Amino acid sequence: MKTTMTAVVAALILAGCGGEAAAPSGDASATTVQANAEFARSLPLADPQGFEDAKRGFIARPTGKILAADGSVITDFDAFNFIAGDAPPTVNPSLWRHAKLNAQIGLFKVVDGVYQLRGFDIGNMTLIEGQTGWIVVDALTCRETAAAALAFARQHLGNKPVTALLFSHSHIDHFGGALGVLTPDQVKAGVPVIASNGFMEEATSENVLVGTAMGRRSAYQFGKNLERSAKGLVDTGLGKGVGYGTFGVLAPTDLITQPTEERVLDGVRIVFHNVPGAEAPAEMSFSIPALKVYGGAENLAQTMHNLLPVRGAKVRDALRWAGYMQDALDQLGDAEVYVGQHNWPVWGHDRIAAFIIQHRDVYKYTHDQTVRLINAGLTPSEIADQIRLPKSLQTPFGARGYYGDLRHNVKAVYQFYLGAYDGNPAHLDPLPPVEMAKRYVALAGGADKAVAAAQAAFDRGDYRWAAELLNHVVFADAGHKAARELLARCYDQLGFVAEASTWRNSYLTAAAELRGGAPKQGINRAAFVDMLAQTPIERFLEAMAAGLNGPAAEGKDFKINLVLTDTKESYVLWIENAVLHHRRAEPAADANATLTLTKAFFVRMMAGTVGAKDMLTSDELKVSGSKIDLARFLGLIDKASGTFPIVSR
Known part of the structure; x- marks a missing residue:
């Protein structure tokens, strides 16, 4: 929001209007009702x-x-x-x-x-x-x-x-x-x-x-x-x-x-x-x-x-x-x-x-x-x-x-x-969120005292500050039900006054996940197969490299040939210094294994519609060399589910 947000909502939400009873979950508080009414008049x-x-x-x-x-x-x-x-x-x-x-x-x-x-x-x-x-x-x-x-x-x-x-x-x-x-x-x-x-x-x-x-x-x-x-x-x-x-x-x-x-x-x-x-x-x-x-x-x-x-x-x-x-x-x-x-x-x-x-x-x-x-x-x-x-x-x-x-x-x-760094050396190497949260909560005298302070801020309509306090409590103790619910209520109110739909949706989604947890299912990669079929192989290989588990790959030196029969492309993939590299080249004679398949099957593999086990036993592709080494190589590449938590850890 613009000046209206500053003049009206900031006066109410940042400073608080004081003295209101806590709103039931999902209802607009008196502060929010007043802020939106003022906004409408502006x-x-x-x-x-x-x-x-x-x-x-x-x-x-x-x-x-x-x-x-x-x-x-x-x-x-x-x-x-x-x-x-x-x-x-x-x-x-x-x-x-x-x-x-x-x-x-x-x-x-x-x-x-x-x-x-x-x-x-x-x-x-x-x-x-x-x-x-x-x-x-x-x-x-x-x-x-x-x-x-x-x-x-x-x-x-x-x-x-x-x-x-x-x-x-x-x-x-x-x-x-x-x-x-x-x-x-x-x-x-x-x-x-x-x-x-x-x-x-x-x-x-x-x-x-x-x-x-x-x-x-x-x-x-x-x-x-x-x-x-x-x-x-x-x-x-x-x-x-x-x-x-x-x-x-x-x-x-x-x-x-x-x-x-x-x-x-x-x-x-x-x-x-x-x-x-x-x-x-x-x-x-x-x-x-x-x-x-x-x-x-x-x-x-x-x-x-x-x-x-x-x-x-x-x-x-x-x-x-x-x-x-x-x-x-x-x-x-x-x-x-x-x-x-x-x-x-x-x-x-x-x-x-x-x-x-x-x-x-x-x-x-x-x-x-x-x-x-x-x-x-x-x-x-x-x-x-x-x-x-x-x-x-x-x-x-x-x-x-x-x-x-x-x-x-x-x-x-x-x-x-x-860049994102603001020039203050205190922000060069800050503690990660959970560790930082634990120390702030300890400084506040424990989770219950921090929640009590947040409740007082919430009652004043000071939702931004209440959310800041409660965010630390939830990161320090994801199971603290009172903190999660009060933080969800803060996000309700911040969402209810947001003029930007993207902010409203973010606040309200956060509130829903604090109450119900992160989604159980991630991206449906199968829905992207038609689009991925048009994607150059190099983009997939770059993504594979970015998915390599570096610590697990340390000391490994696998070399794999990738041969696509329908597009007549051939790549050599190798791990060096825990980094996955690739180049377009004829199959290397010293590779641990050679994987020969069509681009369509490779795309389905990358989309997650076929797993490593299915891949190794399928009639649609051929593996020469060590299947065990190929399986070990593929096992080093993380398969992110896309269900990671955002508002808690």
């Missing part, structure tokens, strides 16, 4: 423009559910029907307004020849009408949601073929459903797939190396396991929810490599603009001059974006992002409608220009003022507590922090230039 929440835009061009709304092959629910079109009327006390009123806007789901006509499907997934599928069929912009997250969206469009607009598929950028919620839009045979037959330079490398690599940790943390960011309710998930900032189904990708047949390039697709002239290295490593916006349409990809959305996602990623360049927004003004031409791959459109040239300027200046102000305070010697947390956007940038709803958050983005700018 903003023109009744402004109808957003609702007019979000509903404009409505054609039809889907009903029922989108199911996975196993019968599990991927998308429930009625799950967010509770989002209506005034904000309940358990939701920040600004976020509630945004959630109501994102709840306008279905098929919409943007202008003649351009349609959007919203609410099938976290992102939008945009359809451009060509001479013979549909040019599809973005394929959503998974095969199931993409297929359902396209089928719904054909039901209402006509059963036309897909004549081109465009990927706006390299994040999975924009390409993961590719196989629900086109088949590989259709692509081979000549249907173009267009993306920006570097798309495949970025699309297939982002989640391979640290995908387990990123996937675990993404459940916090997107509220994956929260109930859909006023006390749980109400929005993700970019849309209602992520489609967790079957993921795939199609390799582009045509890459946009220059800053600006044109294509004529199915009779439609489209001008593409390369915008890499800001919101995504590979990204492109586009214009359709004949229709006066500008597509902003994800550099533009109806929210301040992340410079560093809560789930984790490489830090994004705020200065470059602001520069792309200035370029967008120059590229806008006489466009009369903006379409984004999240949220809803904007109509009117002047309104679009103002929208772009607001985003340009949010990122530029965040960058410049963070750098100014860096040079004044402030630390990330100090800068985050001090920076406030000017009033002119706080007012527009389309640039408020529903997905990104100013305080988090400030820390991202700091990290981009100086």
Whole structure:
């Protein structure tokens, strides 16, 4: 939250309003009710423009559910029907307004020849009408949601073929459903797939190396396991929810490599603009001059974006992002409608220009003022507590922090230039969390005294301090039930006042896990097999090296040949100084073992759908040399489950 958070919520939550009774679990406390009421009075929440835009061009709304092959629910079109009327006390009123806007789901006509499907997934599928069929912009997250969206469009607009598929950028919620839009045979037959330079490398690599940790943390960011309710998930900032189904990708047949390039697709002239290295490593916006349409990809959305996602990623360049927004003004031409791959459109040239300027200046102000305070010697947390956007940038709803958050983005700018270390030598080699927690709890006089102090802070409405105290108690003694429950209640209140959906979802997921424990099941790697099939083998070998248990590998000198029969690739893997290396080469004569198999089987092995025992006994591969040494080698590579605890140890 911005100045409103400082002036209202900070006054109540940081200092406390005093004297209230402890709130029952899951209810909004008096402090939270008062904070959200003050927040509501500070903003023109009744402004109808957003609702007019979000509903404009409505054609039809889907009903029922989108199911996975196993019968599990991927998308429930009625799950967010509770989002209506005034904000309940358990939701920040600004976020509630945004959630109501994102709840306008279905098929919409943007202008003649351009349609959007919203609410099938976290992102939008945009359809451009060509001479013979549909040019599809973005394929959503998974095969199931993409297929359902396209089928719904054909039901209402006509059963036309897909004549081109465009990927706006390299994040999975924009390409993961590719196989629900086109088949590989259709692509081979000549249907173009267009993306920006570097798309495949970025699309297939982002989640391979640290995908387990990123996937675990993404459940916090997107509220994956929260109930859909006023006390749980109400929005993700970019849309209602992520489609967790079957993921795939199609390799582009045509890459946009220059800053600006044109294509004529199915009779439609489209001008593409390369915008890499800001919101995504590979990204492109586009214009359709004949229709006066500008597509902003994800550099533009109806929210301040992340410079560093809560789930984790490489830090994004705020200065470059602001520069792309200035370029967008120059590229806008006489466009009369903006379409984004999240949220809803904007109509009117002047309104679009103002929208772009607001985003340009949010990122530029965040960058410049963070750098100014860096040079004044402030630390990330100090800068985050001090920076406030000017009033002119706080007012527009389309640039408020529903997905990104100013305080988090400030820390991202700091990290981009100086790293996470704040320069204080006390933070060069701090104790690990559990050891630190034990010493703080001992200093407080024991867990019970620390909990009592936290309870007093909670009763004052000082939730940030109460959470700090209780976090130490829970890390020092994960079984302390009173500390866990009180910390969960702190997170409830912090979530209930958060304007950023990512913060709300993180707080409430933390509360749920303190009460119920970490999830029992990690990432379903089998759902990624179609996408992983397009991933270069080198990415898997890098991930294997990062999974090598170094202490266990000390003194080991295994050498393994890997031969892929279908792709005619051959690699030599070897351990040296407890490090796993690889090079592309002919099989080494002195290898302990040679593993010969197809890439498809290797991908299934890496996805965890076949185990080491199955691999060694399968008819689908051949092992020559020592099977025992091969098993020992594979046994040195950790298989992270993705269920590690986050809010306790």
